[in-house]
Amino acid sequence: MTGRTRTLAVIATRLVNAVIVLLVLSLIIFAFMRAIPGDPVLNLLGEEETTQAQYDALRIQLGLDQPFYVQYWNWFSRVLQGDFGQSLQTNEPVLPVIWEKLKATIELAIFAVILGTIIGVTAGTISAVKRDSIFDSAAMLVSLMGISMPVFWMGILLIIVFSVGLDILPVSGMISFSTIITPVTGFPLLDAVLTGNWAGVKDLLSHLVLPAITLGLTPAALIARTTRASMLEVINEDYVKAGLARGLTFNQTLWRHVMRNAMIPVVTVIGLEIGVYLGGSIVTETVFSWPGLGRYMIDAIYANDYPVVQGAVLIYASIVVLVSLIVDLTYSALDPRVKI
Amino acid sequence: MEPLLEVRDLKINFYTYRGVVKALEGVRFSIGQGESVGLVGETGCGKSVTARAIMGFVEPPGKIESGEILLEKDDLLKYSERDMRKIRGRKISFIFQEPKKALDPTATVGNQLMEAATVARGMDRAAAQALALETLEQVGLGDAQRVMQSYSFELSGGMAQRVMIAMGMVGGSRLMIADEPTSALDVSIQAQILRLLGEIRSKQNSSLLLITHDLGVAAENCDRIIVMYAGRIVESGPVREIFREPAHPYTVKLLNALPAPGKTRLEAIPGMVPDLVDPPAGCRFSNRCDRASEACSKLPPLAQIGPDHAVACIHPMRVPAKAET
Numbered sequence: 001m002t003g004r005t006r007t008l009a010v011i012a013t014r015l016v017n018a019v020i021v022l023l024v025l026s027l028i029i030f031a032f033m034r035a036i037p038g039d040p041v042l043n044l045l046g047e048e049e050t051t052q053a054q055y056d057a058l059r060i061q062l063g064l065d066q067p068f069y070v071q072y073w074n075w076f077s078r079v080l081q082g083d084f085g086q087s088l089q090t091n092e093p094v095l096p097v098i099w100e101k102l103k104a105t106i107e108l109a110i111f112a113v114i115l116g117t118i119i120g121v122t123a124g125t126i127s128a129v130k131r132d133s134i135f136d137s138a139a140m141l142v143s144l145m146g147i148s149m150p151v152f153w154m155g156i157l158l159i160i161v162f163s164v165g166l167d168i169l170p171v172s173g174m175i176s177f178s179t180i181i182t183p184v185t186g187f188p189l190l191d192a193v194l195t196g197n198w199a200g201v202k203d204l205l206s207h208l209v210l211p212a213i214t215l216g217l218t219p220a221a222l223i224a225r226t227t228r229a230s231m232l233e234v235i236n237e238d239y240v241k242a243g244l245a246r247g248l249t250f251n252q253t254l255w256r257h258v259m260r261n262a263m264i265p266v267v268t269v270i271g272l273e274i275g276v277y278l279g280g281s282i283v284t285e286t287v288f289s290w291p292g293l294g295r296y297m298i299d300a301i302y303a304n305d306y307p308v309v310q311g312a313v314l315i316y317a318s319i320v321v322l323v324s325l326i327v328d329l330t331y332s333a334l335d336p337r338v339k340i
Numbered sequence: 341m342e343p344l345l346e347v348r349d350l351k352i353n354f355y356t357y358r359g360v361v362k363a364l365e366g367v368r369f370s371i372g373q374g375e376s377v378g379l380v381g382e383t384g385c386g387k388s389v390t391a392r393a394i395m396g397f398v399e400p401p402g403k404i405e406s407g408e409i410l411l412e413k414d415d416l417l418k419y420s421e422r423d424m425r426k427i428r429g430r431k432i433s434f435i436f437q438e439p440k441k442a443l444d445p446t447a448t449v450g451n452q453l454m455e456a457a458t459v460a461r462g463m464d465r466a467a468a469q470a471l472a473l474e475t476l477e478q479v480g481l482g483d484a485q486r487v488m489q490s491y492s493f494e495l496s497g498g499m500a501q502r503v504m505i506a507m508g509m510v511g512g513s514r515l516m517i518a519d520e521p522t523s524a525l526d527v528s529i530q531a532q533i534l535r536l537l538g539e540i541r542s543k544q545n546s547s548l549l550l551i552t553h554d555l556g557v558a559a560e561n562c563d564r565i566i567v568m569y570a571g572r573i574v575e576s577g578p579v580r581e582i583f584r585e586p587a588h589p590y591t592v593k594l595l596n597a598l599p600a601p602g603k604t605r606l607e608a609i610p611g612m613v614p615d616l617v618d619p620p621a622g623c624r625f626s627n628r629c630d631r632a633s634e635a636c637s638k639l640p641p642l643a644q645i646g647p648d649h650a651v652a653c654i655h656p657m658r659v660p661a662k663a664e665t
């Protein structure tokens with residue numbers, strides 16, 4: 001097999017595995033939603049003034065009287081056709097709403113990932129090169145705090161300092177009431193940039209900063225520590241000495257031979273962190289009232305809105321699967337020994 | 341012979357938690373233009389530290405306490421890191437014990453070979469590539485195009501070592517330092533690599549410092565041998581003299597430990613190498629030596645006993661022949 005067909009074969013296998021994972025997961029979440037307390041029918045009708053007849057009628061209408069496996073099959077066969085059903089509360093189709101909310105989440109997550117990676121890799125690199133310096137000790141102390149501090153606590157702390165105390169950043173939300181963005185792609189920040197709405201960009205960024213830091217800090221801390229450890233290991237390799245021995249400067253050796261090798265474990269960590277990012281995004285969105293998928297899903301859980309929760313979980317899981325595939329592809333691009 | 345490299349009274353300590361490791365003391369030797377010198381001794385005697393010192397690679401906890409390393413009469417120990425850069429690769433090249441570890445696993449051979457020419461010597465890419473291809477062929481890697489595109493994990497140990505030798509040639513170095521260049525290789529390949537080193541040296545009239553713990557290897561590939569013991573040079577001289585008329589009791593024991601046709605028993609050297617944190621005050625070999633006496637607690641100087649033969653021993657096997665000097 002040539003390299004390319006082998007790569008395609010591996011991707012295909014990965015996708016098949018992914019489908020199986022998603023299938024099992026959807027079954028679990030389907031059962032789980034029906035096991036937790038609360039009754040969507042009662043939520044819709046209200047506890048008072050509802051007759052048994054009304055209750056039964058709505059239950060049948062929603063198909064909730066059917067046996068579990070029939071319900072699952074009805075839902076699942078439609079999902080396969082791209083129909084995630086309607087929200088029990090609003091009757092809106094689930095998928096378009098999820099997609100709208102997801103845009104806000106993606107904007108936040110991408111910023112957090114970029115922020116976390118830049119901060120983490122930079123701090124880790126400086127720490128390794130200036131080993132045992134004051135910077136190193138300080139960075140490692142901060143990163144230890146970053147790893148140990150719960151996301152919601154970090155968020156609240158930032159709000160108290162920057163929004164309440166210093167009053168330089170907004171407390172919550174994604175955008176001020178007065179700011180109007182002309183939709184192009186549906187990603188507000190991207191649209192503001194595309195339409196040259198710089199006041200809008202500024203407003204959006206000021207809302208984005210704190211949640212992005214909150215979400216990015218834990219991964220940044222872990223990335224910093226991984227980068228440092230990995231760099232220190234690579235710096236001691238013979239091929240780094242060999243680089244110096246053929247007349248390169250230390251910095252040339254660093255860029256040409258240390259970085260790429262040191263990044264291999266870091267990419268793995270970033271890949272593993274994607275789940276942490278998404279989990280953290282749900283908490284962050286709640287703390288900052290960010291209008292993303294996480295907050296939408298939490299509300300749906302409280303309202304026993306089965307189709308919304310099922311859809312959202314499935315989308316989250318698909319993102320994790322997709323991103324880890326991308327990470328593996330990056331990995332094989334970095335390391336010629338790895339042929340996926 | 342005009343010396344290319346001259347090491348004078350080099351003293352290096354390592355400041356470890358166990359105490360000060362006196363790794364090198366009073367090391368002095370020289371390497372002539374086009375000469376091939378073997379640096380021989382047991383493990384831990386300071387061969388690699390010597391080589392690293394010449395490359396300017398002594399890092400904490402190691403410290404060069406005193407001495408001079410003269411390359412064409414210029415003291416490298418006075419050089420800044422910037423100046424050393426111009427020496428490394430261009431004047432002195434280094435060949436590692438484990439060639440596959442000396443190549444960046446994520447960069448192609450070509451990338452690293454050309455780097456030696458472009459980054460270190462300021463050649464343009466096209467010239468660097470032509471030079472790299474030509475050099476690979478000179479070190480016996482016929483399919484040079486393919487080797488250029490290979491990664492270290494795709495090469496055998498022998499091929500990787502040829503690449504490393506080519507690396508030194510691309511830089512145009514005058515002195516190759518090879519630290520146990522074959523001990524990580526297949527036995528069948530070892531002789532080939534050593535022969536290649538010899539060929540290159542005579543073709544380019546460059547010099548070679550071959551570090552090995554095998555006196556036999558040094559004898560076959562070198563003009564002159566330096567014997568080290570526990571951080572000191574105990575004897576140095578031309579191969580023939582070292583083999584025919586060894587002067588230091590340690591050299592004699594090393595020779596007796598060599599396998600030879602008709603020899604049924606190899607003699608191991610009894611006793612242990614001294615701890616370099618607290619070495620004997622005088623001759624460091626005295627605690628393992630049959631000829632040792634009271635006098636050996638005083639440091640024996642490295643004395644000439646022939647035109648090119650020196651020994652550091654109070655009771656040498658061969659008395660300094662006054663007639664020769």
Ligand SMILES: Nc1ncnc2c1ncn2[C@@H]1O[C@H](COP(=O)(O)OP(=O)(O)OP(=O)(O)O)[C@@H](O)[C@H]1O
Binds near residue numbers: 381384385386390
């Ligand atoms: N980084 C270091 N820290 C402490 N001691 C060191 C260090 N490097 C070398 N030494 C000491 O210096 C001495 C000489 O070591 P060196 O590596 O030069 O030996 P060698 O002759 O090359 O041995 P081998 O045949 O095993 O390669 C040893 O006693 C060793 O303990």
Ligand SMILES: [Mg+2]
Binds near residue numbers: 389519
């Ligand atoms: Mg060594």
